[in-house]
Amino acid sequence: MLMVGVREIATTDDGFLLDASDWDTGVAAALAADVAIELTDAHWEIIRFMQDYYRRYRHLPNMRMFVKAIQKTLGDDKGNSRYLHRLFPDGPLKLACRIGGLPKPPSCI
Numbered sequence: 001m002l003m004v005g006v007r008e009i010a011t012t013d014d015g016f017l018l019d020a021s022d023w024d025t026g027v028a029a030a031l032a033a034d035v036a037i038e039l040t041d042a043h044w045e046i047i048r049f050m051q052d053y054y055r056r057y058r059h060l061p062n063m064r065m066f067v068k069a070i071q072k073t074l075g076d077d078k079g080n081s082r083y084l085h086r087l088f089p090d091g092p093l094k095l096a097c098r099i100g101g102l103p104k105p106p107s108c109i
Contacts, residue, residue: 023101
């Protein structure tokens with residue numbers, strides 16, 4: 001469970017939302033705080049990218065595809081593992097999806 005104000009949000013043991021319709025920016029901030037991340041515009045750019053990717057393709061990429069897709073769309077300076085790990089130290093793909101209210105990527109353990 002995740003508490004956001006007075007709302008109880010159901011999550012998996014890994015912290016992913018059980019119901020994607022529960023997601024909003026307040027929930028995202030609470031999910032980020034849970035892993036000691038204070039969201040900046042740079043984080044939101046990656047989170048929004050992942051949300052758009054998921055809406056468009058109805059699946060989540062593996063890490064390699066994730067980095068390549070960001071590189072193609074946002075450029076070389078953002079489409080690299082070092083940049084993404086600075087934003088999401090415990091796993092860029094996993095945390096961008098978790099904070100963005102998306103399912104757990106199948107390639108994440």
